Amino acid sequence: MIAYGVFSSTDDHSPRVAARIGLNIIDLARLCELGVLDKINLAYFTSNSLNDFIRQGYSFRQIVKQAVEQVVDTVTNDPHSELMAAVFALNQVKLYMPVKIGGYTDFYASKQHATNIGKIFRPDNPLMPNWVHMPIAYNGRASSVVVSGHPVKRPHGQILVDGSPQFDCCKKLDFEVELGVVIGKDSVLGEPINIDNAAEHIFGVCVVNDWSARDIQAWEYQPLGPFNSKSFLTSISAFIVPLEELSAYKVEAQPQDPQPLPYLQDKNAHSYDIRLEVRLATAKCHEGIVIGRSNFQDIYWTMSQWIAHHTVTGCNLKVGDLLASGTISGNERGNLGSLMELTINGKESIELPNGEQRTFLENGDSIIIDAYCGHEIIGEVSGTVVK
Numbered sequence: 001m002i003a004y005g006v007f008s009s010t011d012d013h014s015p016r017v018a019a020r021i022g023l024n025i026i027d028l029a030r031l032c033e034l035g036v037l038d039k040i041n042l043a044y045f046t047s048n049s050l051n052d053f054i055r056q057g058y059s060f061r062q063i064v065k066q067a068v069e070q071v072v073d074t075v076t077n078d079p080h081s082e083l084m085a086a087v088f089a090l091n092q093v094k095l096y097m098p099v100k101i102g103g104y105t106d107f108y109a110s111k112q113h114a115t116n117i118g119k120i121f122r123p124d125n126p127l128m129p130n131w132v133h134m135p136i137a138y139n140g141r142a143s144s145v146v147v148s149g150h151p152v153k154r155p156h157g158q159i160l161v162d163g164s165p166q167f168d169c170c171k172k173l174d175f176e177v178e179l180g181v182v183i184g185k186d187s188v189l190g191e192p193i194n195i196d197n198a199a200e201h202i203f204g205v206c207v208v209n210d211w212s213a214r215d216i217q218a219w220e221y222q223p224l225g226p227f228n229s230k231s232f233l234t235s236i237s238a239f240i241v242p243l244e245e246l247s248a249y250k251v252e253a254q255p256q257d258p259q260p261l262p263y264l265q266d267k268n269a270h271s272y273d274i275r276l277e278v279r280l281a282t283a284k285c286h287e288g289i290v291i292g293r294s295n296f297q298d299i300y301w302t303m304s305q306w307i308a309h310h311t312v313t314g315c316n317l318k319v320g321d322l323l324a325s326g327t328i329s330g331n332e333r334g335n336l337g338s339l340m341e342l343t344i345n346g347k348e349s350i351e352l353p354n355g356e357q358r359t360f361l362e363n364g365d366s367i368i369i370d371a372y373c374g375h376e377i378i379g380e381v382s383g384t385v386v387k
């Protein structure tokens with residue numbers, strides 16, 4: 001499986017576009033310089049984002065992929081090949097934000113998650129009536145989307161304490177396990193994307209952690225939804241996996257009842273079998289503990305439905321835009337994608353192997369989310385909380 005990102009090597013500090021295969025990084029700009037991709041515009045690869053590369057589309061990617069696979073074959077058979085100059089070990093490079101994100105939208109596409117959260121606030125009526133009729137979303141903040149590894153500075157904000165608002169640091173810092181779609185083709189302002197063509201607008205997927213301040217969220221979210229509680233930081237994996245790389249993991253989508261309105265009826269409704277595993281580690285317990293395992297295939301609303309709904313008014317999407325799934329949760333306690341659900345808003349705690357207890361994240365805690373297709377890792381996103 002091939003994925004794309006932006007890296008720099010220790011001997012050359014300029015960021016450039018790379019392909020990742022397994023634990024190897026292939027420097028695509030260097031391949032151009034070595035004459036392997038000689039008919040290709042070097043500027044696509046000397047850029048500090050994937051956007052121009054993404055814009056070239058599917059057939060261009062296939063040319064690049066073939067070249068990269070040949071290079072991997074060559075250097076495997078001949079470690080003295082001059083092409084080795086373009087090959088780096090993943091653990092020896094610096095990774096950067098892979099895309100310039102113009103817009104970030106966060107959906108709420110997992111029925112289990114929406115139900116679990118709803119139950120905490122409205123036990124008798126957990127799912128809002130609109131939820132089964134459209135993929136609910138809010139416009140997130142693109143400027144604070146960062147690459148995996150970026151520290152998570154604990155936010156301050158307004159928190160309701162004993163009925164009155166106080167300005168304080170967040171005491172209920174949480175994560176959200178999500179999968180993100182990176183848009184690969186611009187749409188035209190004023191023209192909705194038909195659901196049948198929606199997949200053509202996807203470049204690929206990344207792993208997302210939508211960090212959340214639950215105490216700030218509880219006070220601010222009505223009537224317009226989350227604002228400061230979400231905008232302080234969102235982390236994504238350093239590599240984006242093109243959608244075509246996931247075709248072997250296509251599965252049927254979840255059944256939908258009631259049938260949605262025609263513009264949301266997806267004739268080829270499918271999802272992907274992508275397993276997500278979230279680990280909590282602390283300053284005193286480095287090995288940490290797996291606190292959740294969920295699967296993208298349990299998501300109710302499909303990626304194509306997100307895109308059709310997002311653009312139905314004529315709102316346009318642009319190359320590099322990020323559309324995230326919302327927290328991916330299953331039905332069991334072992335399949336939850338946020339601490340809010342795992343600890344029932346702080347009522348129950350999680351115990352680490354060294355006896356430490358957690359309800360929400362403390363300074364020094366790390367959250368690591370790994371996503372897998374079969375045995376192949378498709379992405380990792382991590383972050384450590386700092387004061």
Ligand code: MN
Binds near residue numbers: 106
């Ligand atoms: Mn979210």
